[in-house]
Amino acid sequence: MGRFIVEGGFSLKGEVKINGSKNAALAIIPATILSNGPCLLKNLPNISDVKLSFEILTKMGAKIKKQDEHTVLIDNTTINCNEVPFELAMKMRASYYYLGALLTRFKEANVAMPGGCNFGVRPINLHLKGFKMLGANYEIDAGIIHLKAKELVGGKIYFDVVSVGATINILLAAVKAKGVTIIENAAKEPHIVDLANFLNSMGANIIGAGTNVIKIKGVESLNSSSYTIIPDQIEAGSYMAMAAVTRGEILIRDVTLKHLESILNKMETIGVKIKKYDSSVFVSCNCELNKADVTSQAYPGFPTDMQPQITAVLTFAKGTSIITEGIWANRFQYVGELCRMGALITVDGKVAVVEGKQTLKAAPVTACDLRAGAALVIAALGAQGKSEIENVSYIERGYENIVGKLKDLGAVIEKV
Numbered sequence: 001m002g003r004f005i006v007e008g009g010f011s012l013k014g015e016v017k018i019n020g021s022k023n024a025a026l027a028i029i030p031a032t033i034l035s036n037g038p039c040l041l042k043n044l045p046n047i048s049d050v051k052l053s054f055e056i057l058t059k060m061g062a063k064i065k066k067q068d069e070h071t072v073l074i075d076n077t078t079i080n081c082n083e084v085p086f087e088l089a090m091k092m093r094a095s096y097y098y099l100g101a102l103l104t105r106f107k108e109a110n111v112a113m114p115g116g117c118n119f120g121v122r123p124i125n126l127h128l129k130g131f132k133m134l135g136a137n138y139e140i141d142a143g144i145i146h147l148k149a150k151e152l153v154g155g156k157i158y159f160d161v162v163s164v165g166a167t168i169n170i171l172l173a174a175v176k177a178k179g180v181t182i183i184e185n186a187a188k189e190p191h192i193v194d195l196a197n198f199l200n201s202m203g204a205n206i207i208g209a210g211t212n213v214i215k216i217k218g219v220e221s222l223n224s225s226s227y228t229i230i231p232d233q234i235e236a237g238s239y240m241a242m243a244a245v246t247r248g249e250i251l252i253r254d255v256t257l258k259h260l261e262s263i264l265n266k267m268e269t270i271g272v273k274i275k276k277y278d279s280s281v282f283v284s285c286n287c288e289l290n291k292a293d294v295t296s297q298a299y300p301g302f303p304t305d306m307q308p309q310i311t312a313v314l315t316f317a318k319g320t321s322i323i324t325e326g327i328w329a330n331r332f333q334y335v336g337e338l339c340r341m342g343a344l345i346t347v348d349g350k351v352a353v354v355e356g357k358q359t360l361k362a363a364p365v366t367a368c369d370l371r372a373g374a375a376l377v378i379a380a381l382g383a384q385g386k387s388e389i390e391n392v393s394y395i396e397r398g399y400e401n402i403v404g405k406l407k408d409l410g411a412v413i414e415k416v
């Protein structure tokens with residue numbers, strides 16, 4: 001799995017370029033299945049989850065041509081199979097997007113129950129409810145979801161819980177359905193807007209993405225497209241957290257500031273100084289960190305995918321911070337690892353109380369998921385001494401070239 005050795009205590013200084021959004025890429029890649037010609041995707045992050053998504057498409061018969069590190073031509077016209085291999089689907093959460101995409105293409109999809117990061121129970125009842133409303137029947141047998149429809153017909157779908165994944169899957173399944181589909185209480189995350197923009201660039205008729213009501217008028221066909229994926233706001237937020245704990249100065253380049261509002265707001269409360277430019281942000285910190293209370297919420301609230309990283313930052317603050325996880329049932333599993341480094345954190349259900357210690361000491365720790373791993377890197381960068389972080393393949397699922405980028409900023413980090 002690999003391990004990072006991180007020597008803490010060095011101030012991070014310089015520039016870092018943010019790559020394309022992981023979660024947007026993982027929705028847009030399966031969406032290319034709906035096109036009747038090749039699609040050129042630009043600004044794809046070069047991370048293991050994206051490689052896995054290409055592996056899935058290739059196994060199904062697609063032709064994938066890399067033009068450069070972040071630009072890929074995907075030709076799915078040759079796909080001849082409506083099934084995602086079990087062992088690949090199990091490796092990532094976003095494999096469930098092949099349900100919506102294959103259902104539209106073949107009126108049938110067979111995909112294993114998804115794997116991915118474990119934050120407690122991760123139901124897919126809303127995805128299945130949405131598919132059913134569009135006319136598909138499903139059956140779950142031996143861990144495989146089988147979906148079938150004679151035809152897909154638009155309708156009104158109300159989600160009683162805001163779900164990013166269900167909103168994306170219904171966009172994929174409704175885009176060529178007969179008539180009009182309306183999703184009520186839709187998720188508003190930037191990657192939902194990005195997927196809708198991509199589908200519209202192929203000829204879809206989607207309005208309202210980014211609000212809680214999305215209207216999809218089914219179209220006959222979707223064409224080739226060339227599309228640039230948005231920057232990853234969680235990667236950007238993670239580098240801000242690294243600047244905070246190391247009292248650093250980092251110019252974070254190639255970001256969309258609008259998507260960073262909730263993170264920047266919290267960083268300012270903590271004491272990080274922020275200068276905004278058109279597509280970059282300069283963050284610096286040369287003082288004691290302040291405590292802050294944080295509640296993770298659906299967009300535009302503070303993202304749950306930044307909750308572990310901000311908790312790591314607040315272990316270095318003065319005073320007591322309260323972190324409330326508003327999305328997932330069990331997303332504090334990494335806290336025990338921070339405590340190995342001397343953090344004082346208690347967890348009661350969805351609430352963690354962080355007694356800011358201002359200093360942490362290096363320790364051997366283990367990442368239990370992607371963002372938990374990022375939190376450990378942040379803690380290790382700010383701690384005194386040399387930490388060893390195990391299971392870094394989790395981290396590499398979402399952070400392109402993290403070791404190279406951190407070294408360029410002056411961090412002392414190696415992968416062994």
Ligand code: UD1
Pocket residue numbers: 023026093094121122123124125126127128161162163164165166187304305327328329
């Ligand atoms: C996506 C992100 C993940 C992020 C999450 C919330 C991807 C690949 N993953 O996950 O990184 O943490 O959004 O921003 O983009 N729920 C149900 N029934 C369902 C689906 C979800 O009850 O059918 C609940 C979940 O238990 C959770 C909440 O809805 O409490 C939000 O989950 P959802 O937005 O669906 O998360 P994902 O799309 O799986």
